[in-house]
Amino acid sequence: MKRIALFLIIAAVAISSAEAQKVKRTKQKESDGFKWTLIEQDSYKGAEIKKGVKFIPVENHCENVCYIGDGFFSSFKAGEGNCVMNKNGKQIINGGEDEIYFRCQDGFVFFTYQYSESVYDTNGRLIIPIERKYKYVVLNGAKTIFNVYSKFDHHNESNRIAGVCDLMGNEIIPPSRGYNSVHQISIEMKYYNRTREWIYYSVVKDGREGACDIDGKEIVAPENNKDRNELYCDRTYHYFYYLDKHKIKHYLGVKLNSNSRGILDPDHPLGTTDKPVPEEQPQEETVYNNTTTNYSNSYSNSYNNTYNNSYTPPAQHKQQSTGNKSNSTTQPKSTPKSSTGTSSSSKPSTTRTPKERTHPFENYNTPVKCGQCSGTGMMRCFSCSGKGTIRKSGIDKNGKQVFRNERCTGCGGSGKRKCTVCNGKGTR
Numbered sequence: 504m505k506r507i508a509l510f511l512i513i514a515a516v517a518i519s520s521a522e523a524q525k526v527k528r529t530k531q532k533e534s535d536g537f538k539w540t541l542i543e544q545d546s547y548k549g550a551e552i553k554k555g556v557k558f559i560p561v562e563n564h565c566e567n568v569c570y571i572g573d574g575f576f577s578s579f580k581a582g583e584g585n586c587v588m589n590k591n592g593k594q595i596i597n598g599g600e601d602e603i604y605f606r607c608q609d610g611f612v613f614f615t616y617q618y619s620e621s622v623y624d625t626n627g628r629l630i631i632p633i634e635r636k637y638k639y640v641v642l643n644g645a646k647t648i649f650n651v652y653s654k655f656d657h658h659n660e661s662n663r664i665a666g667v668c669d670l671m672g673n674e675i676i677p678p679s680r681g682y683n684s685v686h687q688i689s690i691e692m693k694y695y696n697r698t699r700e701w702i703y704y705s706v707v708k709d710g711r712e713g714a715c716d717i718d719g720k721e722i723v724a725p726e727n728n729k730d731r732n733e734l735y736c737d738r739t740y741h742y743f744y745y746l747d748k749h750k751i752k753h754y755l756g757v758k759l760n761s762n763s764r765g766i767l768d769p770d771h772p773l774g775t776t777d778k779p780v781p782e783e784q785p786q787e788e789t790v791y792n793n794t795t796t797n798y799s800n801s802y803s804n805s806y807n808n809t810y811n812n813s814y815t816p817p818a819q820h821k822q823q824s825t826g827n828k829s830n831s832t833t834q835p836k837s838t839p840k841s842s843t844g845t846s847s848s849s850k851p852s853t854t855r856t857p858k859e860r861t862h863p864f865e866n867y868n869t870p871v872k873c874g875q876c877s878g879t880g881m882m883r884c885f886s887c888s889g890k891g892t893i894r895k896s897g898i899d900k901n902g903k904q905v906f907r908n909e910r911c912t913g914c915g916g917s918g919k920r921k922c923t924v925c926n927g928k929g930t931r
Contacts, residue, residue, distance in 0.1 A: 526561075533570055541568065550576055558592050572607035575625070587612055587627075595627030609642055622649065622672070630672040637678075640668075648687055653678035657895065659912070660684055660707075667704065667719065675704075675719040682706045682725075685715075690738055701741055702763045705734065710886075714743060714765075722757045722765030729923060732885040742771045748875040748924055752777040870930035876922035880929040884920045886913035 527543040528551075542549040542561050548568040549561035559568055559578055567579040574590040585603045587596040596612060598605075604615040612623045614633065620640045621633035631640060631649065639655040642648075649668040656662035665685045666678035676685055690701040703722075704715040711725035712734045723734060723743050730747040737744065742758035756773030760766050872878040883889040892908040910916040921927035 531570065533572075535572065537570065537574060539570065548578075559588060569605075571605045571612070573610070573625070575605075575607040575612065577605040587623075589625060589627075595625070596623055609646055611642060613640060630670075631668060632672075643687060645687065645689070648675070650685065651678060658909070660893070660895075661710070676706070676715055680706075680708075680721075682708050688736070690736065690741065692738065700763075701736075701759050703736065703759060703765075716759065716765040717763035720765055723755055740770075742768045744771070747780070749781060751780055873922060873925035873929055873931050875924040876929065878929040880922055880925065880927040881919040882922045884911060884914035884918055887911035887918065889918040891916040891918040 525544055529541045529543070530538070531541055532538050539558070540551040540554070542551060542557070544561045547561045547564050547566065548559075549557060549563065549565065550559040550568050550570075552558045552574075559565060559576060563578075563580065565578040565580045569577045571577050571587070576588045577585060578588065579585050583597070585598040585605070586594045587598075587605055589595050596605075596614065598614060598616065606613045606615075607625075610625050611630070612625065614621045614623060616633055618638060619633050619636045620631075620638070621629065621635075622631040622640055623629055631637065631651070635651075637651045637653060639652045641650050643650055648670070649672075651666045651668055652663055653666070654662070654664040661683055663683050664678045665682050666674065666680070667676040667685050667687070668674050676682070684707045686705045688703050688705050690703075692699045692701075702717045704717075704719070706713045706715055706721070706725065708725040709727075711727055712731075713721060713725035714723040714734060714736070715721050728745075731745040731753075733745065735744055735746070736742070736759070740758065743755040744752045745755070747753060754768070754771035754773065754775050754777075756768055756771065757765050758768040758771070873880070876882045884891075887893050891911055891914065893911050895907060895909050911918075914920050922929075925931050
């Protein structure tokens with residue numbers, strides 16, 4: 504009897520040893536510092552967070568197990584499809600059997616299916632449904648809104664169509680408006696021991712900047728204004744304005760109230776400025792310059808003709824004066840041939856240097872230094888604010904959102920563009 508019991512014990516140990524040899528454990532360390540162990544046995548996979556504690560047992564027969572961030576895992580099992588496990592090993596999302604990609608960021612699970620994304624919270628509650636067909640969804644840096652895109656290009660901002668949703672999934676600015684980018688702007692003011700905050704959205708469409716209030720209402724439309732490269736909001740009184748090439752404020756007639764909603768600004772009506780704008784009318788100036796040039800040429804020709812006809816060389820003038828005194832008769836005119844010879848040989852040049860010009864219109868067309876670029880012909884790039892790089896977001900191979908600085912395509916990384924006022928000449 505004792506021999507039989509001993510034989511059974513030896514057999515059990517041998518079987519367990521054989522099973523143990525088939526199990527493969529691989530330690531994993533993620534980019535966010537999370538550590539876990541991948542378990543593989545008989546082509547099935549599982550996961551352990553703590554040694555000896557199976558988070559996803561291999562007995563579940565999962566064909567794939569992936570870490571998606573924040574302690575969450577996704578797994579795939581034939582017949583059940585893709586699912587997401589929370590930190591306690593509880594299944595919170597079942598995504599079906601099609602090819603699906605998950606990523607977890609700041610307490611939200613982003614679900615990608617057929618090039619569209621939806622969003623869940625970490626309890627499995629649906630926030631943004633996939634039926635909206637957003638191509639890309641990302642939580643902004645302040646973790647207050649979702650930036651959503653119905654069209655997205657990692658490398659070209661002008662090839663995007665953007666909008667904004669709040670953390671409950673409600674659309675604040677729908678992508679159907681066609682904005683290329685939407686950024687939340689926060690203005691904080693401290694009053695004694697209190698801090699007040701005003702929020703609005705800077706929107707860009709075809710390179711033109713506008714603004715929406717906290718409810719998404721457009722209060723400054725993006726306009727093709729050659730003088731308006733950037734839009735500003737006063738930090739104290741929260742009215743909107745832009746600066747022209749003379750650094751003069753042009754008010755846009757709207758401001759933010761205490762609730763960050765756009766209202767009319769009676770103190771700064773639309774079209775008014777903080778100082779008089781110099782009167783510059785390029786087309787009229789061009790006509791005036793042409794008229795002035797013609798007038799100057801006419802005046803110069805008339806002046807030269809009169810000067811040539813009335814001018815008498817000193818020697819001849821002396822002879823004529825002597826002759827008048829002696830004979831008191833008029834000297835006969837010389838023949839055209841001799842007159843020409845005398846004029847070419849003895850008459851000095853009538854060309855005047857700039858210092859000798861006295862007519863007020865003769866120096867009118869002299870180029871002047873451009874005031875916008877200070878004569879350099881170049882101005883600060885409005886796409887990258889002169890930095891030469893633009894901060895863009897993307898997704899790495901682990902599904903994490905990453906930010907990188909890419910060279911600005913508008914200025915080629917130089918931070919400067921050709922001046923639009925003088926067309927890069929430096930003079931006007």
